[in-house]
Amino acid sequence: MGIAKILIVDDRVENLLTLESLLDEPDIELVRATSGIEALGLTLDHDFALVLLDVQMPGMDGYEVAELMRGNKKTKHIPIIFITAAFRADVQVFKGYECGAVDYLFKPLDERVFKSKVGVFIELFRHKDALSKKTRELDRKLVELEELQQQLEETNERLHLLSTTDGLTGLLNKRQFDTTFEEEWQRGIRTKSPLSLLLLDIDHFKAYNDTYGHAAGDDCLKKVAMAISDAAKRNADKVARIGGEEFAVLLPETDPEGAQHVAERLLKAVSSLDISHRGSLAAEHVTTSIGLSTIVPGQGYVQRDLLETADAGLYRAKENGRNSTWYHAPGPLKN
Ligand SMILES: [Mg+2]
Known part of the structure; x- marks a missing residue:
């Protein structure tokens, strides 16, 4: 089982440290970003299983980052969990989902809820990863199978020719x-x-x-x-x-x-x-x-x-x- 990479984005280093302590697992690799711009750059360089995205950041906020990610072919399918300190308000949840967020967490983070939500996405990622490996394997097998099929047909053709023609003259036997x-x-x-x-x-x-x-x-x-x-x-x-x-x-x-x-x-x-x-x-x-x-x-x-x-x-x-x-x-x- 490979390492799942998670991008954690927050303008405050202490928040990043909290996330890092919560996600201290051997099969998870964390990549951190302290701004929206930095986060976008990193999504282009890595294959992330998940992005934990702070909503309130100076400059480009979490929603803008998410919108830009959805607009890019490479990043549009990466799941995002918004993390916000803002008061739980329906209008915000709506805004988050509208630009493609897949989940929402509120500060201060409840460790149990946080871990279980992240765990679901990691599992999904591994599942997807395994599926795509299997698909590639199947594709390879399919190519091999087609080659074998081709060889078999050629062999059968030769056999048929051998069994139906006279070796010396090439006429029917x-x-x-x-x-x-x-x-x-x-x-x-x-x-x-x-x-x-x-x-x-x-x-x-x-x-x-x-x-x-x-x-x-x-x-x-x-x-x-x-x-x-x-x-x-x-x-x-x-x-x-x-x-x-x-x-x-x-x-x-x-x-x-x-x-x-x-x-x-x-x-x-x-x-x-x-x-x-x-x-x-x-x-x-x-x-x-x-x-x-x-x-x-x-x-x-x-x-x-x-x-x-x-x-x-x-x-x-x-x-x-x-x-x-x-x-x-x-x-x-x-x-
Ligand atoms: Mg913030």
Whole structure:
């Protein structure tokens, strides 16, 4: 508990001595002033818990001091106890309260009353002091908390990115593809719009790795991934790496013609990377085979039907000499 400073103001030194003897406590520090002007100066230099202010002083009297204190931002909230020898008159009490006095004591001071009144203000001051310390502490904690919150969000974002993307290519990973596929399927059911799926394989990729090594293989995967990403232009299109050299592209609200168009563009995009591939039987550079299919979700089909028909398309594209696309229509409804 800190020391509470009290300013005692009286033009008569013997009165100051009386106050000092009454307030001789270890946790109270007294600062004395013998005039109103001196008192005002001191209120600007110190943080007082309380001012004991003599009303009758030559020059500037206690009321004037109080008025000037109320007019200053730093001193306007310091409590004041007026001490007056004047006859207890209602008009004086009123005058005191009008300029902001918080209490009134009459000379000669009754020790018990005096001490209990001062004690109340000291207690209030300590309470206020403790509160403002707590407030500052809380403010500091709040700042810390906000920083932690920020760090947590960043960590979560990184974690989310790590758990949803493929480390090598930055595309969606298989797990996220499954989630996205499910979401798009459900959305297709609601909007009754066609959902297209492209499955894409790099032709003779095992041979590529055998010929050029795995580092070059990774490099090739990255380039192909970027080409696919660039070629699937719409924001809604979801591109994923779902296996070693297998990619999938989901095209929401896309009919077979549109899907075929995107497939051709992807085929060309990878081909024009012109990555030489001596081990390929399909061409002298890296090419792809793309199978695709389109289903309006929920119109008698299940999600797996789209995956299986696109996969069947991929099989046909490979059978067809690779470096080609194949649209496979969904089979007839089973019931
Ligand atoms: Mg006096």
